[in-house]
Amino acid sequence: xxxxxxxxxxxxxxxxxxxxxxxxxxxxxxxxxxxxxxxxxxxxxxxxxxxxxxxxxxxxxxxxxxxxxxxxxxxxxxxxxxxxxxxxxxxxxxxxxxxxxxxxxxxxxxxxxxxxxxxxxxxxxxxxxxxxxxxxxxxxxxxxxxxxxxxxxxxxxxxxxxxxxxxxxxxxxxxxxxxxxxxxxxxxxxxxxxxxxxxxxxxxxxxxxxxxxxxxxxxxxxxxxxxxxxxxxxxxxxxxxxxxxxxxxxxxxxxxxxxxxxxxxxxxxx
Amino acid sequence: xxxxxxxxxxxxxxxxxxxxxxxxxxxxxxxxxxxxxxxxxxxxxxxxxxxxxxxxxxxxxxxxxxxxxxxxxxxxxxxxxxxxxxxxxxxxxxxxxxxxxxxxxxxxxxxxxxxxxxxxxxxxxxxxxxxxxxxxxxxxxxxxxxxxxxxxxxxxxxxxxxxxxxxxxxxxxxxxxxxxxxxxxxxxxxxxxxxxxxxxxxxxxxxxxxxxxxxxxxxxxxxxxxxxxxxxxxxxxxxxxxxxxxxxxxxxxxxxxxxxxxxxxxxxxxxxxxxxxxxxxxxxxxxxxxxxxxxxxxxxxxxxxxxxxxxx
Numbered sequence: 001x002x003x004x005x006x007x008x009x010x011x012x013x014x015x016x017x018x019x020x021x022x023x024x025x026x027x028x029x030x031x032x033x034x035x036x037x038x039x040x041x042x043x044x045x046x047x048x049x050x051x052x053x054x055x056x057x058x059x060x061x062x063x064x065x066x067x068x069x070x071x072x073x074x075x076x077x078x079x080x081x082x083x084x085x086x087x088x089x090x091x092x093x094x095x096x097x098x099x100x101x102x103x104x105x106x107x108x109x110x111x112x113x114x115x116x117x118x119x120x121x122x123x124x125x126x127x128x129x130x131x132x133x134x135x136x137x138x139x140x141x142x143x144x145x146x147x148x149x150x151x152x153x154x155x156x157x158x159x160x161x162x163x164x165x166x167x168x169x170x171x172x173x174x175x176x177x178x179x180x181x182x183x184x185x186x187x188x189x190x191x192x193x194x195x196x197x198x199x200x201x202x203x204x205x206x207x208x209x210x211x212x213x214x215x216x217x218x219x220x221x222x223x224x225x226x227x228x229x230x231x232x233x234x235x236x237x238x239x240x241x242x243x244x245x246x247x248x249x250x251x252x253x254x255x256x257x258x259x260x261x262x263x264x265x266x267x268x269x270x
Numbered sequence: 271x272x273x274x275x276x277x278x279x280x281x282x283x284x285x286x287x288x289x290x291x292x293x294x295x296x297x298x299x300x301x302x303x304x305x306x307x308x309x310x311x312x313x314x315x316x317x318x319x320x321x322x323x324x325x326x327x328x329x330x331x332x333x334x335x336x337x338x339x340x341x342x343x344x345x346x347x348x349x350x351x352x353x354x355x356x357x358x359x360x361x362x363x364x365x366x367x368x369x370x371x372x373x374x375x376x377x378x379x380x381x382x383x384x385x386x387x388x389x390x391x392x393x394x395x396x397x398x399x400x401x402x403x404x405x406x407x408x409x410x411x412x413x414x415x416x417x418x419x420x421x422x423x424x425x426x427x428x429x430x431x432x433x434x435x436x437x438x439x440x441x442x443x444x445x446x447x448x449x450x451x452x453x454x455x456x457x458x459x460x461x462x463x464x465x466x467x468x469x470x471x472x473x474x475x476x477x478x479x480x481x482x483x484x485x486x487x488x489x490x491x492x493x494x495x496x497x498x499x500x501x502x503x504x505x506x507x508x509x510x511x512x513x514x515x516x517x518x519x520x521x522x523x524x525x526x527x528x529x530x531x532x533x534x535x536x537x538x539x540x541x542x543x544x545x546x547x548x549x550x551x552x553x554x555x556x557x558x559x560x561x562x563x564x565x566x567x568x569x570x571x572x573x574x575x576x577x578x579x580x581x582x
Contacts (some may be wrong), residue, residue, distance in 0.1 A: 053454070079456030092454070094447040096514050097440070105444055108437055110456035115433070118440040145514060161455075 002029040002169055002201065007051055007061030009044075009225075021047040022058070023225035029169075029203065031066075034195055034216035037205045038244065044225040045205045046087075049173050052203070054078045065168055080110025083162030083200075085155065087174040092158030095147030099138060099157065102146050103127050106161030130160060134190065152183030156190055163194050170195065172204040176211075188215070209241045219244075223251050273535060275412045281531030282419045283484055284499065285524040286477035288507070289430060291500030292523045293470040296508075297434075298446040298463055303359030303497055304344040305474050307366030308337045310493035312475025314370045317379040317488035326387045330479045337475020338468040340366060345464030363493075370490050377490040379482075386483035391418040419480070426473070427524055431517045442466055443516065474500075495548045498555050503527035505558040 009022040021044045029035055039045040051058050054075035063070045065081055086092050093102050104118045104127075124142070132139040134156050138149070146154060155175055163170060172191065176184035188211060195202050206212055212219050219236055221229040221244075228251055231239060287309060294302040312333040319329035340362055347358035371377065395411035402408075433439045444452040445462040453459050474496075482488035506529055507522025534551075538544060 074458075076453050076456050076458045079454055084454045086450070086454075091448070091450050094444040094451055096447050097444060101440055101444075104437070105441060105452060105455055108441075108455075113437040113441045113457065115436045115438060118435055118437045 001031055001066060002052070002203075003062070003064045004028075004048070004052065005062045005064075007048070007063065008059045009047055009051060009056070010059055021225055022051065025061075025222075025225070025227055027220065027227055027230065029201060029218075031201050032199045033218055034200075034202045035204065035218045035220055036212035036216045037203060037220045037222065038207075038209065038212050039222035039228075040248070043222040045222045046173055047225075048222065049171050049203060049205055052169070053082060053084055053171055077110075081168040082171060083109070083165075083167035083169070084171045085158050085162050085173065085175040087177050089151035089155045089158070089178055092161070093146045093154050096145055098143045099131070099146055099149075100124055100127055100142040102157065103131070103142075103161060103164065106164045109161075109165050109167075111165075130164075131157075134160060150183075152179050152187060155179060155183075155187050159187065159190060159194060163198070163200065166198050166200070168201065170200045170202040172202065174205050174207060177207055191215075209244045212244065213239060213241055221247060221251075224255075272408060272412060273539070274532075275408060275416055277531045277535040278528055279412075279416045279419050279484065280481070281528035282416075282423045282524070283477055283480045284503070284531065285423050285527035286426060286480070287474050287496060287500050288503035288523040288527040289427060289520065290470040290473035290477065291497065292504050292507075292520065293430075293466050293473070295501060296504060296519060297443055298466055300348075300355050300446075300463075300467065301359070301497070301501075302341075302344065302467060302470060303356060304340055304362045304366075304467070304471050305359075305497045305500060306493040306495075307363035307370070308340045308471040308474045308493075309478035309481070309496045310370045310488075310490060311340055311366050311373070312337050312478030313482035313488035313492055314373040314379075314490070315475070316479035317381055317482050318373050318375070320381060320384050320386060320483075321379060326385055326390060326483065330387055330476065330483070333479035334472045334476040337478075338472035340475070341468035341471030342464060344471070345467035348467070349460040349463050367490070374488060374490065379488045380486065381483060381488065382486040387480070388415055388418075388483045391415055415484070419484075422480075423524060426476075427520050431520050434516045434520075495551065498548070498551050499530075502530050502551055502555050502558070505555065506530055509558070 004025055004027050007022050007025045011017070011019040011021055019042075025044070025048055037045045037048065050056065052063055052070070054070065054073060058071065061071070068081065070078055070081075084092070094105070100119055104123065107123070127142060128139050131142065136153050136156055138153060138157070146157065149157070159175070175191075176187050179187060191204070192215060194200070202216070204211075204216065217233050217236055219229070219231040219239070220227055221231075229247055287305070291302070291305060294300045315333040315336045316326070316329045319332060320326055344358045344362045347353045347361060348355050353361070391414050392411045395409075395414040399410040400407040401410050401413060434443055441452055441457045442462045442465070445457060445459040446466075449459045478492070481492070503526040504523050505526070507524070507526030508519065510525055510529070511518045511522035513519070534547065537550075538547075542550070
């Protein structure tokens, strides 16, 4: 169970570039939940994910995962519990190293790395089958550098690597946004397979309402650094893309009203 | 021939320096200027201890750890205090100049009459014996020294290669290749970087201490230009090997160092002014760095031309 409680984060405080990215985000994700996180640009959805991953310290609040307090834990230690796939297909793999070496790195996620050989014959043999299941013709190219592969192939491998050891939490940060539609669909299909197979607790940030409708059992909609809507199981089942669009419009309307009300108050009282 | 053997020996001693530069420059893309100080630091420690009567082997070992210490400081300045990489190196290099003078007590320590690791191996050779190699007469002791250094450098290279294929070593390479990725997989990239800079400078100091013992003196100026020397070796090695495999790159750096030393010896033999050596080395490294990019651009232009003709 992931518990995010009253989390605040402001970037560049006190400067002209000040961004109040998270303004009191509180949410509890149950084990086995597959949550799609939606929101406009700058709504704080990626910031929320990165706060959980530990990419930066948060200003206020607490993050716990299965009774482990993550709040002050450095990023590399959280990796023991969390698997991640990034938006940029180049972020999740080491380009100059071979596919096998990359997988060997992922096979020890969060574990101690000692002086035993990274690529023993026995270990290598275990790599082939899961890579074959990606259906991307990569199983025969385990010794090729990953940098030579396409974005889709790299993202599929990153997904495989992030879940090589079953994580308590899987974070997907718009992991198909940089791919062409066909490849994106392929990676989404793969995501579904992998998440369902192990019933992984998953947070997936996405721009695509279609993905949010088709995948998972819960939708979080962020706006201005807060959670605007939380659509759980029963609501989520019946929701369609148009409903989501309507919700977005509603958020926008509320915003405008707030603005005009504020101006009215200013005019009358100041 | 004796000059040739001497050049190969020095090339192999400086190959340790090339391996150090390889670790920081090729694996972490970190141009580490500490090198200039830590070569001398290694030489200074070894020389100072040897004239105090310590065993040369122990003195050499302590020189290695001294270099590690210097690298540790650079690593901490860069990774923990977030100082610019070049600046971290420059600061430590500058500080080491004073440290080296303190360690040595003067600016030059002669070692010719002292026991060294080199003289230790000389003893195994029959004094005054000469060996006939392809018609040249070579002092036996020179060959023994060459053999010892060759073994030592080969062993170091092999160990380094083995290390970079362990779980820890592969993770360290990944830290240089894509830090975000390996952090997300649970590696402390800062600690890795500090360790690698320390190891690199340890090897460089080792190289310096052996060089001092081979040439028979330690001098406070001996580190000048060593970064570029190391870079030249690594770049030549890369060009020779032309692969991304660590094992071959390590082998390439060693070969590059020997080859570069030989080239220099030949150039000096032909009457090149020794004062021009560092200028020419720098120009050489500059050309070697920009050449691959230029060649690709040229090739692309050629391919483009063909493409246009095909359309006509």
